[in-house]
Amino acid sequence: MDADAMQPVDSPELRQLYADFKAQHLNPLWTQTGDLMPRHPRPKAVAHVWKWSDLYPLAQASGDLVPVGRGGERRAIGLANPGLGGEAYISPTLWCAIQYLGPKETAPEHRHSQNAFRFVVEGEGVWTVVNGDPVRMSRGDFLLTPGWNFHGHHNELDAPMAWIDGLDIPFSYQMDVGFFEFGSDRVTDYATPNYSRGERLWCHPGLRPLSQLQNTVSSPIGAYRWEYTDAALTQQLLLEEEGHPATIEQGHAAIRYVNPTTGGDVMPTIRAEFHRLRAGTETSLRREVGSTVFQVFEGKGAIVMGGTEHKVEKGDIFVIPSWVPWSLQAETAFDLFRFSDAPIMERLHFDRTQIEDAG
Amino acid sequence: MDADAMQPVDSPELRQLYADFKAQHLNPLWTQTGDLMPRHPRPKAVAHVWKWSDLYPLAQASGDLVPVGRGGERRAIGLANPGLGGEAYISPTLWCAIQYLGPKETAPEHRHSQNAFRFVVEGEGVWTVVNGDPVRMSRGDFLLTPGWNFHGHHNELDAPMAWIDGLDIPFSYQMDVGFFEFGSDRVTDYATPNYSRGERLWCHPGLRPLSQLQNTVSSPIGAYRWEYTDAALTQQLLLEEEGHPATIEQGHAAIRYVNPTTGGDVMPTIRAEFHRLRAGTETSLRREVGSTVFQVFEGKGAIVMGGTEHKVEKGDIFVIPSWVPWSLQAETAFDLFRFSDAPIMERLHFDRTQIEDAG
Amino acid sequence: MDADAMQPVDSPELRQLYADFKAQHLNPLWTQTGDLMPRHPRPKAVAHVWKWSDLYPLAQASGDLVPVGRGGERRAIGLANPGLGGEAYISPTLWCAIQYLGPKETAPEHRHSQNAFRFVVEGEGVWTVVNGDPVRMSRGDFLLTPGWNFHGHHNELDAPMAWIDGLDIPFSYQMDVGFFEFGSDRVTDYATPNYSRGERLWCHPGLRPLSQLQNTVSSPIGAYRWEYTDAALTQQLLLEEEGHPATIEQGHAAIRYVNPTTGGDVMPTIRAEFHRLRAGTETSLRREVGSTVFQVFEGKGAIVMGGTEHKVEKGDIFVIPSWVPWSLQAETAFDLFRFSDAPIMERLHFDRTQIEDAG
Amino acid sequence: MDADAMQPVDSPELRQLYADFKAQHLNPLWTQTGDLMPRHPRPKAVAHVWKWSDLYPLAQASGDLVPVGRGGERRAIGLANPGLGGEAYISPTLWCAIQYLGPKETAPEHRHSQNAFRFVVEGEGVWTVVNGDPVRMSRGDFLLTPGWNFHGHHNELDAPMAWIDGLDIPFSYQMDVGFFEFGSDRVTDYATPNYSRGERLWCHPGLRPLSQLQNTVSSPIGAYRWEYTDAALTQQLLLEEEGHPATIEQGHAAIRYVNPTTGGDVMPTIRAEFHRLRAGTETSLRREVGSTVFQVFEGKGAIVMGGTEHKVEKGDIFVIPSWVPWSLQAETAFDLFRFSDAPIMERLHFDRTQIEDAG
Incomplete structure (x- = not known):
């Protein structure tokens, strides 16, 4: 609707009415700015670019200054859309963070309703353990942690590793749908196989294991x-x-x-x-x-x-x-x-x- | 996660890091309060009751003081959840308003992506015209205006009528999905049939018109x-x-x-x-x-x-x-x-x- | 393919080959008439009309001469497509029969995988009892007995009644999918309500009982x-x-x-x-x-x-x-x-x- | 139902009734043997084994005696279930044949409603060309020709090759659903790539080409x-x-x-x-x-x-x-x-x- 909408004539009665509305937790449609129902989406979020050359050094600095462990859970730095008031929301629905794990570090296990993935632009040496299945993370891999699966990460090497996390945290937070549970303080399996069990079962094109005929809400493949x-x-x-x-x-x-x-x-x-x-x-x-x-x-x-x-x-x-x-x-x-x-x-x-x- | 999460030791370097985060539009996960990913949903919205004996007189008063017409579009008063900062959101996803139409008034036609319905707790005399199909509104009826259907209302009688509107406005607004278009300043058909064409086609239990075999995203029944x-x-x-x-x-x-x-x-x-x-x-x-x-x-x-x-x-x-x-x-x-x-x-x-x- | 297909030259070796095929339960594609894979469907079934003025008297005569009860189960006379060799198949997939029930007679209960319906072109007085729910049969009604539901019929009046049955018997028989079980020799409920319980739950247009949210393979409505x-x-x-x-x-x-x-x-x-x-x-x-x-x-x-x-x-x-x-x-x-x-x-x-x- | 069903008493009237039934193309349910609606499936088809050591030599002999080409279309020898009266049906629904292609031979292109596949137990050298996409056939491969795709085969080598074909010919024939069209007398592309275009697009586990977002009735993968x-x-x-x-x-x-x-x-x-x-x-x-x-x-x-x-x-x-x-x-x-x-x-x-x- 229109911000210049025809408005009622001001009067003591009208002011009283508006006061009564407020007292009764009411808010009339006709006084609201047009952006409640705009002609087309007018997002508060803005288009924005973050440079890797800015991000990575800050992630490294966090590695020196910020411990990782139970409570904070992850050394993850959220990209905060400049239009969204400083919240760590890259958009109204999505979260995107750079996560950093130092040599031999472990990020403890937990699970949550929020759906998560990781994408690796460079580096190697970390395994993410999803419901007990260790999944190697390497450059170019896309890795899944769908909602309500326990997961933790550990770095096997003497070099740090960084990657990006994507989640639906802003959506889940605003819609009040999130549950969260702590798991093991360490990961449940420190094995470092080249391929996870999920991949070994599922990554054969056009072939479905006969033991897995129930469709799943999210993909059973842990690593693409x-x-x-x-x-x-x-x-x-x-x-x-x-x-x-x-x-x-x-x-x-x-x-x-x-x-x-x-x-x-x-x-x-x-x-x-x-x-x-x-x-x-x-x-x-x-x-x-x-x-x-x-x-x-x-x-x-x-x-x-x-x-x-x-x-x-x-x-x-x-x-x-x-x-x-x-x-x-x-x-x-x-x-x-x-x-x-x-x-x-x-x-x-x-x-x-x-x-x-x-x- | 936990509001009492283990936090890094304060230091000049840490303060510099946090300042750099801010400058680069970043926001670390570990400093955020636990309610970003709570143990279970912790809605800002609160449970609340609005009394009809409060609502209806205010709607009546609006009828005297506030015109209805192009621009403001509807004489609708939104119920604003006390936990949501005064916005006319009854919840993070839903809009609920009391709408009031005086004797012989018309609310002009428009359409929007937002899905809408009306429910009539009392009264009669208004027809809502949905994509050209006039639909009578009477006590106990549940009436649909799914997204992107043109609709307007007119009151045929000499008495006012009020009803409630329900929409997904808060969801649509926060998720940036809404489109809006003005239609006719009057309704396109002032006929007052007892039953709409949608009902005449569809309200026969278990019987589907052979001319209507394509499934529709929303119900084709305008009035239940x-x-x-x-x-x-x-x-x-x-x-x-x-x-x-x-x-x-x-x-x-x-x-x-x-x-x-x-x-x-x-x-x-x-x-x-x-x-x-x-x-x-x-x-x-x-x-x-x-x-x-x-x-x-x-x-x-x-x-x-x-x-x-x-x-x-x-x-x-x-x-x-x-x-x-x-x-x-x-x-x-x-x-x-x-x-x-x-x-x-x-x-x-x-x-x-x-x-x-x-x- | 073509009945005039290019064929191999006759020879003693070829005859021997064909004899060997037969001995080994083999049958070559190239000797088969073209109708195994015709240019378009060439059904053996033919278009045919049965006159009600012929059918009804024969049903009546059956009523005099043929008992109804356990074993024969139904006094049903199947319409046999003249192209299908005398089998009671109206088509390769469908069965259609006229069924006749004399005054006060009962057809005993049974169930089968085959899906069945009845349609009533005239008459009244019979109730079909489907899984214990008595369903009145009257002129113009379409009545369902989906696969594996127990069902029997009884005639409440002093006049006979006839109707047509439709089933997928030919399909089920040829595809070897049928199971059958006897139930009660009488119907399990001789009540004669105007509306069955299924109708009372389901025959309200656009309204679904909240107790019935699981979709069902076949319609839960017993009578349309x-x-x-x-x-x-x-x-x-x-x-x-x-x-x-x-x-x-x-x-x-x-x-x-x-x-x-x-x-x-x-x-x-x-x-x-x-x-x-x-x-x-x-x-x-x-x-x-x-x-x-x-x-x-x-x-x-x-x-x-x-x-x-x-x-x-x-x-x-x-x-x-x-x-x-x-x-x-x-x-x-x-x-x-x-x-x-x-x-x-x-x-x-x-x-x-x-x-x-x-x- | 039961073969020993209670039967009406024999009488001249009954015989007349049965004669009238026959004249009117009717067939009563109660005189039919119980196997029309048996207690459980009682297939006419029988369990049977065909030995490869019998099949292959007969296929070879066909290669010497029977030409392959337009009309007969395929040098395919159907396995005829001993219970199904000599028809080349391995079951009421399925066709299974051994197909044989001599050195450098071509089986011409056609298409049909019937769904087909091939499975290769041994050998190599044949390409099947499906809608213009040449697909190599090698030991252990499972190859698809879903309904209404043009397809022909050619043998690139100097040795013959045999494989099995599976189709739904018996189902299609009995249900009157089949269409058939001749295509090119030769295959439309004699290229011999190692991998077909369908495989190159689709055989990457968990990855879907963005140009292929419409679901297809049958698999787009030509070779597994x-x-x-x-x-x-x-x-x-x-x-x-x-x-x-x-x-x-x-x-x-x-x-x-x-x-x-x-x-x-x-x-x-x-x-x-x-x-x-x-x-x-x-x-x-x-x-x-x-x-x-x-x-x-x-x-x-x-x-x-x-x-x-x-x-x-x-x-x-x-x-x-x-x-x-x-x-x-x-x-x-x-x-x-x-x-x-x-x-x-x-x-x-x-x-x-x-x-x-x-x-």
Whole structure:
């Protein structure tokens, strides 16, 4: 509705009415600013870029100054959208943090309703233990901790490691849906296998274990390995070169990480994808309901958000709020990890997308 | 997590780190109060009761002082949860307002992404026109305006009429999903048929028009008439008397309003039900993730929320925030309309319910 | 494939090969007639009409000569498609029989995997007892006995009553899926209520009992009453007259009987519908994969099947095999009950439809 | 019902009635043998074993005597269940044939509604071209040709190759659902890539191409490679050894081939699985509604069907009709490919399973 809405004529009676409203915990629709029901989404969250070259040194400094352990639980530094009043919300629905674990450190086990994942832009040596199943974390891997699974991490090496965490904390907090439980102060299994049990059961394309015929709300795959992601994107670009439909637009390959029991999103609130652009590619200009976050995995390019171009490179993270138009430009071959709240929008039928040529 | 979490030792370096965090739009997890990820939902919204005897006179006064028309759009007074800082949110997800239309008035047409319904606790004479289909509003009727349908209202009689509106405005606003469009300044059809076209097509139990085989996101039924609701509840209690399972607990009949194309909820974000208790019945004590609102339709009784009992009667409205335990007690035969955000919780798999005997 | 397929040159070696095939229970594809994999369905079943004026007297005569009781179970006379070698199959999937119950007779209880329904073209006085719930049978009612529900019938009056039964017996028999169990030799409840418990719980449009939130494979409604069917069709034709979309083609109203828990077909293998044509209406010429059966409920008209016109009137039954083109012509106002195996075709993705103007 | 059902007393009137029935294409239920609605499935199909040592030489002889080409279409020899009157039906629903292609031969392209697959027990050198995508066929591969996809085969080598075909021909024929179209007399692409385009797009575990978000009725994977199947089964047995749940019973690993867009069966009518037993393992005795076929891929063992034990080894094929109890016994490590009509049974809700310890 309109901020300039026709308003009642001021009078003592009207002032009394408004006072009575307040006393009775009432608030009339007609005095509210137009943004309660705007013509289109007008997010308070803003488009923003965090540079890896800023983030990583701060994470390192935290490693020196801040202990990790029971209580604080994680040495995680949340990216706080400048439009959201200092809260550690990268968007109204999503949390994104850089997490840092020093040599031989352990982050204790806990579980929560909030759905979580990790993505590794560089480094190795940490295992995350999910419901007792140790999962190696290496560069390019996408790792899942769906809601209500116990999980802790430990660093096996003498070097620190950092990665990003994605969760639905802001959504869960605002909607009052979260539960939390402490688990073991140490991780329950310090083994360091190359492949987790979940992968060994599930990571065979098109093959479902006969012992696992019940569909699961979230994916049973704990780790989506870089070697598979890279191969899938490579094949899409090769097929495109050979003249076959495989990419989503010219020069733009992409995969979605999915739950193999359904073919759908990995978790009920979070979608995750990986995008690869050939050097020189510029994607269509698009806007979508819901918020999305990218991290550059490799290469250089630019993100244009709401008409403003930002140069980005390896490790840089940016958020695109609801209905802000955006386009990617690849200076070099350009690899990006992406996550968003699209499953929320789609399951509640609020999703809308508008696409124009980037021209 | 815990508000008393182990914290790093204060030092100039730490203060510098925290200053750097702020400058870079970062916010560490370990300094945040425990309520970001509480042990169980700790809603800011509080349990609260609004008395119809307070609400209705204020709505009447608005009718005298506040015009209805393009811009303000509706003479609707939102119930503002005392815990939510004065915003017209009855809960973090739901909007509930009393709307008032004077004799012969028209509320102009518009449409929005937000899903809406109306419930009529008393009165008659208004038709709501939904996408051109005039729908009579009478006592006990539950009326739908799912997202993105044009709708306006007009009062045919010389007496005013008030009803309650329910919408997902708070959810839509916080999640940045809303679109809004103005329509006709008048309603597009001033006819006053007894039954809308949607009802004439769809309100035949178990029969689906062969011209309507595509499932719809929201129910195609514009009005769920009181005569059917009353009959369904009457039959459940009769069957219970005859010794057959029909009620949800002894003395407690209930129906859910559903989309006949799927058997599921009427809209993607809002569940609506009607409950009838025999005099003397006390329901189980239950708590649920998500927020729910009741309006007493007829009779007298009490709602116990979080251990506090409130006497309620015809027209009174109360809200139960997430995870607050509650139970109903019927002094007389007791009829209540209910709506909630349960479809959001279920579709995103955050739903949990805990039931104890009321004892 | 082609009956005139290129064949191998005859030789002693070839004859020996064929003999060896036979000895080893083998059968080569290349010697089989083309109809194993025809260009389009070439059913053995033929289009056929049975006249009620022939059927009813024979049912009556059976009533005099044939007892009803344990063992034979039902005085049911199956309509045997002339193309199917005398088997009581009206099509390869469907069974249709006229069943006859004399004054005060009882057909004993049993249950079977086969899904069953009854449709009443005339008469009254019989109750079918389904899992202990007595269901009145009256003219125009469509009554369900989904697989594995105990059921028996009894005639309360001093006059006989006949109706048609529809089942998936041929499908079940050929696919080896059937189980059968005897129940009580009498019906378990001789009460004669006007409405069954299933109807009292479920026949309130758009309202779902809160005690019944689990979806069911088949509809929980035991009887779809004529008064509702008639009203739904009447409204469709009125809406059409008023200029609103409601019918499936000009002058042709139709409803599908559905499971209110899903909005889908009443049983997994059988679809049931009711069609009403205004006098003078001729439907589009259509052909469909799967077989369908109609019974004229009221009025006079013609069915054109495979180019041949047959005059039909009240009670007449006709079958249209797979892919035979057909069209209905209404001489008077023309009401027809229809059932088919469409759910089998759709669930296994063999459904195809071709529609042309009847011209 | 019962073959010994109570029958009416013989009389001239009764004989006249029966004659009238016949004249009017009617067939009473009460005179039919009990097997129309038996107590449990009593299939005409029988349990039977075909020895590879019999099949392969006959296929070879066909290669010498029978040309392959347009008209006959395929040099395929159907396994004819001894209980089904010589028809090339291995069960009422399923077709299983050995197909043989000589050096450099081509089987021309066509398409049909019937769903088809191939499984390769030995050999290599043939490519099947499915909708223009050439798919290599090698030992252990499971290859799909879902309904209505053009397909032809060609042998690239100077040696012949044989494999088994599985289709739903008997179901399609009896239910009158089949369409057929001839395509190119040669295959449309004689390229011999190691991996088909479908595999290159889809065979990355848990990763879905963003260009392929529409779910498909049948799997988009043309070839399920032996290397993946073998690895999945190996991992299950290793996990079992390590004490983790992974197999379906002790010593019995198994995978189901699935459609990655849904996690469900590869085609609407056919389920396919691969089973691996450790030497010495004996499976539970089980019976199921629906028919199933196995081919031994490697190793030696026995199948007990209906109480009779049959020794089987590499290449041997056996069919288990509906509701016949069966158990597998592994003499050596024992690998078996399996296919069945289970999706038909489950989608139509006729599925039942009974399991006992093999003891």
